[in-house]
Amino acid sequence: MSTANTPADDHFYREYILDHYKNPRNFGRLEHPDISHEEDNPLCGDVIGMDFRIANGVIEDIRFHGRGCAISQASASLLTERLKGLPLEDAKKISKADVLGELGIQISPARIKCALLSLKVLKVGAYGLANDEDEE
Amino acid sequence: MIKTFDVAAIRKDFPIFETGIAYLDSANTSQRPRQVTAAMLEYFERFNANIHRAAYSIAEEATQRYEGTREKVRDLIHAASTREIIYTRGTTEAINLVAYAWGRKHIKRGDLIVLTLLDHHSNIVPWQILAAETGARIEYVDIDERGELRLDQFAALLKHEPRLVAFNLISNALGTVNPAAEMAAQAKAAGATVLIDGAQSTPHQPVDVGALGCDFYAFSGHKMLGPTGAGILYGRRELLEQMDPFMSGGDMIKTVRVEGTTYSDLPWKFEAGTQAIAEVIGLGAAVDYLTGLGLDAVRAHEREITEYAYEALGEIGGLTLYGPPPSRRAGVISFSLEGIHPHDLATIADRDKVCLRAGHHCAMPLMTRLGVAATARASFYIYTQRDEVDRLVSSIKEAQRIFK
Numbered sequence: 001m002s003t004a005n006t007p008a009d010d011h012f013y014r015e016y017i018l019d020h021y022k023n024p025r026n027f028g029r030l031e032h033p034d035i036s037h038e039e040d041n042p043l044c045g046d047v048i049g050m051d052f053r054i055a056n057g058v059i060e061d062i063r064f065h066g067r068g069c070a071i072s073q074a075s076a077s078l079l080t081e082r083l084k085g086l087p088l089e090d091a092k093k094i095s096k097a098d099v100l101g102e103l104g105i106q107i108s109p110a111r112i113k114c115a116l117l118s119l120k121v122l123k124v125g126a127y128g129l130a131n132d133e134d135e136e
Numbered sequence: 137m138i139k140t141f142d143v144a145a146i147r148k149d150f151p152i153f154e155t156g157i158a159y160l161d162s163a164n165t166s167q168r169p170r171q172v173t174a175a176m177l178e179y180f181e182r183f184n185a186n187i188h189r190a191a192y193s194i195a196e197e198a199t200q201r202y203e204g205t206r207e208k209v210r211d212l213i214h215a216a217s218t219r220e221i222i223y224t225r226g227t228t229e230a231i232n233l234v235a236y237a238w239g240r241k242h243i244k245r246g247d248l249i250v251l252t253l254l255d256h257h258s259n260i261v262p263w264q265i266l267a268a269e270t271g272a273r274i275e276y277v278d279i280d281e282r283g284e285l286r287l288d289q290f291a292a293l294l295k296h297e298p299r300l301v302a303f304n305l306i307s308n309a310l311g312t313v314n315p316a317a318e319m320a321a322q323a324k325a326a327g328a329t330v331l332i333d334g335a336q337s338t339p340h341q342p343v344d345v346g347a348l349g350c351d352f353y354a355f356s357g358h359k360m361l362g363p364t365g366a367g368i369l370y371g372r373r374e375l376l377e378q379m380d381p382f383m384s385g386g387d388m389i390k391t392v393r394v395e396g397t398t399y400s401d402l403p404w405k406f407e408a409g410t411q412a413i414a415e416v417i418g419l420g421a422a423v424d425y426l427t428g429l430g431l432d433a434v435r436a437h438e439r440e441i442t443e444y445a446y447e448a449l450g451e452i453g454g455l456t457l458y459g460p461p462p463s464r465r466a467g468v469i470s471f472s473l474e475g476i477h478p479h480d481l482a483t484i485a486d487r488d489k490v491c492l493r494a495g496h497h498c499a500m501p502l503m504t505r506l507g508v509a510a511t512a513r514a515s516f517y518i519y520t521q522r523d524e525v526d527r528l529v530s531s532i533k534e535a536q537r538i539f540k
Contacts, residue, residue, distance in 0.1 A: 013538045044479050044495055045509020067509070069477035111483065
């Protein structure tokens, strides 16, 4: 995916970012999720939560909820699209660079936390479940 | 008649404006004029030495300039004596000093501390820690729909005889100007010790700690044209005399023997270790600059630009303004836009070189009370001109176009 890197960063709020912000994919809650986790960014008040349904180690269904800036919400929406149908073990391997690359825009250091909030939800949520399984 | 100053002329003292920014975040930190940086540079290059120690002449010069700021500050806030002027790193350290050195001596289990929902975290968290340690309790004065303190509730809380009442003179988040002298008088009559957070008032209007009637008054240099790292705690002398040191070590002692130590006199009792000498000298130059303009003139200019901005922002559809009308507020305007997060607005404004604050402004209890996670905030100072407000309006319209 090409990234906008014009000096003025004119494409910061690209059409598809705005589209994901205004029409978030997989938005809402799951009933009886296998994993549910929420994180916030107290600095700007962004909140992202994710519900996962896992079957045979695969993310069968996913929903996210929350509120915040276009970057955090679009990032979460994009991430859920990527996660649906993905084995949980593969989901754990998704990196910061993957998420930022998917956004496809230059993110200033001040906004990195917005962009990566959904990844944090995924990581903490996914590893939390793994721990539970180990205990069983 | 209040004297005025030429904004276009004084902007030439601020090299940063050559970069083309519209700076609307002075409630966060102000810009600094050449006169301030020059005073600091002069110290570094002409008489850099430690203070209060050496007998050679550049150390004398450094000491005189460092102590000279104390008299300038005393005069600025009309304190009775320079012994009541204590250097700190800023408002936060000043309030922490009181919370530790006064609070741990005087606040006991079950005591009441009264704060307000308009307070900055720096005037909340030190008291929460003190309350948790001592078993004291905290009550917060609520605000009304205009973002002004509920004085009826304040009066009711005073009936419970609080030991301490602490509040800001001006809210950093809403710009609300609190009736501080009236509140302090009522609190004193109820037997409370009164601390006023002057971080947002000292840079912007004349201050007289005697007329305010408070026991403690704290503020930062960096919001009033000075550098970061230099701030002030004013305290009434008899209270300061009774307090033990906050920090201890070098320079705050009279004699140290293995059996024990006697402390320095005021104000040095509270200034342990090598101080922020250049920063304090810079603060002195900042005070000179402000008093040269006249604090009445500063307030008049900010009133004018605030009214202009309030009107301009008020005409924008989908924009919500928080806080009181401009006649009852300082040069701070918090607002939100329908469907646009403040951080997104700030990012779009940044592309137009408009520096705008977005967030909770270190006033999360207030944000919770307002039912928002964050607001956008424009704040003004001596150098703010209408053109910068116009550029903000353009950025807002651009954001609305992008997010429509």
